[in-house]
Amino acid sequence: MKIIEVKDQQAGGQAGFEIFKQALADKAQVFGLATGSSPISIYQSLTASDVDFSDKISINLDEYQGLAGTHDQSYRYFMNQNLFNAKPFKESYVPNGLADDIEAETVRYDKVIANHPIDLQLLGLGQNGHIGFNEPGTSFDSQTHAVDLTPSTIAANARFFANEDDVPRRAISMGIGSILKSKKILLVAYGENKADAVAAMVEGPVTENMPASALQTHSDVTVIVDHAAAAKI
Template identity: 50%
Template sequence: MDIKIFDSAQELDAFAADLIVSTVQNKPAPVLGLATGSTPLGIYAKIVEMHRRQNISFQHVTSYNLDEYVGLTPDNDQSYAYYMKSHLFAHIDIPSNQTFLPNGMAEDLEAECSRYDSMLQEQPVDLQLLGLGHNGHIGFNEPAEALTGGTHAVKLEQETREANARFFASMDEVPELAITMGVGSILKANHILLVVRGADKADIVKQALTGPITTDVPASLLQTHPRVTVLLDREAGRKLA
């Protein structure tokens, strides 16, 4: 694991964006695994800036998102499809038919999960961007006695719903179900980029990166991957030696 700690959000965002853009520039048909939430916002803004100022093209890029809420249409402003369009896809030249998210409106969720996994097998992810939940989840893979390897529908833990409630008008509007890549799907990426910010994540960062490998902390399974880059702000990394 390559762990880097930054003194400023701007430095962290720039480093992450450079890493992603380097993958885009150095591969003929790069496949990016993308994440949502507050963590990647500065990174996506930097990528958009690099696209505009340096004329970097994303026309040859394919992207797969980690997850999507069940029951939210793509035009719902809290769906991850809407998030990705608003913060990245509408501002770069990536073709819309090369950007993929799980379909949270699918009538048959099991079939949708199988469809998504089949696409991931056909186009393995070169670089997977991840955030880290307070309880150690990656994607929406919540702590459990056993974890599902492939893409699956999951009932969200109350803690996770409460953490995401700030994006909704009320807690009642936060979906209870989501479709997420499984930990096995995530670990198939060639390179994983984990980004974590804030003092409130310091304990779980230490558990995930230096503690025992356990399904009680799903992110700890990243320790088994041969190529993980971890980017932390000073507060998130304060409990690491």
């Protein structure tokens, strides 16, 4: 894994932006995208630039079950606000959290990924080491699947909702197996509450109890961290 340590999230945004620009120069067509606060500075750098995604495809990692794309905490809404409104893609895929048949939705989403192999996958990192919504214990071979969120993830994400009871308990997530098929992976993590997960991801044993440790098995992973998140490496 290549580690880039930056002074703050803004500098991380610039470093991540350079990696997106290089991917575009290398003719990347399909971008795997992520939500959460950590990728926002990359999206800000992208929207402030002249990059053009209008003939590219984006595939997002995950979505809450039960939230419409118009709900201000849905990941579809987040992506529209933070990137797509300013930088539209030719096609942008996000799992449909309102699908009547969630199983069928996961199958549909796997077909989307199979038809559009991901050139660059952006990831954040959960405090418990989750990537996407792949919680500890998820198989490294997993494909898109329905997820019961852990209490710690529900608590961590409650800051975005009026109260913790409003946080959806379930989500749909791209699997770890699908993430590992991406040609390149870029993970961003900031702040001291990510330091344990960063250390376990980079140096800890490769175990399904620490989903991000799966990235040690991939040959092209770049991690952008600030000093606080890098403190335990």
